[in-house]
Amino acid sequence: MRVVVIGATGHVGTYLVPRLVAAGHEVVALSRGTREPYRPHEAWARVQRVQVDRDAEEAAGSFGGRIADLGADVVVDMVCFTPEQAAQLVEALRGRVGHLLHAGTIWTHGRAAAAPLREEDPREPFGDYGVGKVACEDLLLAESRRGGVPTTVIHPGHISGPGWRVINPLGNTDPRVWAALAAGEELAVPDGGHQLMHHVHADDVAQVFQRALEHRSTAVGESFFAVSDRGWTVRGLAREVASWFGQEARLRDVTWEEFRSGYTARLGGDEGAEHAGASWEHLVRNHSASVEKGRRLLGYEPRWTSPQVLREALVWLSSHGEVDLGGRVLPCA
Template sequence: MKVFVTGASGHVGSALVPELLGAGHQVVGLARSDTSAAKLEAQGVTVQRGDLDDLDGLRKGAAEADAVIHLAFKHEEMYAGDYQGASEADLAVVHAFLDELSGTGKALVGTGGTLSYSGLGRTATEEERIPSEGPRGAARNAILDATGLRGSVVVLPPTVHSELDTAGFIPILVRTARATGISGYPGDGTNRWSAGHTRDAARLYRLAAEKAPAGSVLHAVGEEAITMREIAEVIGRKLGVPVESIPAERGQEHFGPLAFMVSRDAPTSAERTKALLGWEPTGPGLLEDLESGFYFEQG
């Protein structure tokens, strides 16, 4: 297949591109900078210059491909505090892809996050339906409900981890602990995040593009539940700083851009994903990756 990938030079994209090429697919990658374009070209990827605001260019990329994998998101805007704006931009991209692909039977693989399941009070499964009121939920549900194409959504845990992860939540937590001298966790630290390895996630995106049935929700989860206190304890020990509870009233001050999500509780299962696509996580766990040290060697 010819696969058009947004976010091809990013964290998960850096694992997805060789995964797709290794399976015999042709890859066209969206690149907004010369650096990203050069990185992709060096791997044998056909580069399409543009960004998430270039909706006509995105439609063109989708029209010329057999499948679309949409990984990119305006993370800079999200970390700057404009999550709403970044999400609205993502919804516009999804609608552009749906307009172009409707009636073609082609695959469109979108991206969601397991933190959208927070507040359930139980382990989330692939049967969960999240509200469409917000733009992120609307984008996810638009893909799942689309007809005339094979739409699926890969739902990523907040901690997709590996040595390729240089700008995600774990690097931010490490930098925060360095800057403040405290490895913090919210409240009593018993809230749980799911986790998954980057290369396992990349393999799931490939399988989704190749064979996921229309309307599939796919969880890229290798570990269902790791407490925030466990994460903070490893970070504190590796950096040699105290591990402390951060009360809610100090959350924004300490955690910065992660404050609105760091206290969420969202354990998530991937059992149905494994059964549906024959996907089985093989990468190391989050705490094992933290113990290995590469997160603490980053600048």
């Protein structure tokens, strides 16, 4: 098939594009052209690269037509965040494309009411990102179910892998968290540290997209979680990371108010507030999602567990100077 990938050089596209090329698909990779994929691969030499400024073209009303004119059998949209963006795209693709795959987010569910989450569970999103993505999903799946553009929505968890600062066991991207666990230093954890997070390797997310694309008959009109085999708590991940360095995790329970004030005192107002705020955003949702639907309908099988993907990411962060482990070397598992 001819597959157009919008946002092709991002976290997931970095892995999806080589997967599609290896499977024999013709790939057109769209991006802003500001950087290369996170991981080099020879498959990119066999890909048509197209530079596009989505914001500018959407403002001009030409983006949807630009995508439709590429003559794709399948369009994969990694970077749609508002229902207005989704509407412009489906209006142009209606009757001209066989399958649209949309990157959603596990955050559409807001605060978890059950564990593990299932795709059909009630959603109570909050925050601009989660609310906007729910509106996208509702518009796209309604379009699909009434016979318009056939659509599938994929909901990743916390996308992780080598090449960027991933969400750490405290739910933020502060590199000092990794260093403290490696050194056996005390780490303040908010509200007991029993909150769940659900990480996933970017290549496992790419696997779900590929399987949905190649199992169109069961994927159209559906949404699927793209996560590891199970979610982990703050305390569980912290203990796992510390054990890689022969340490016991020293975790001190604090209130959220103490957690925020402690970060502010250590790092200053803006940086401290940013990391504490990110922890709250990730932990208050308390997410662990089921992959049963993806297994049953698509044959999805996660390759990486949450600790495995974090370990691979930490090796990269350390080797590229993003995290100071005090001379400690962490080999890949």
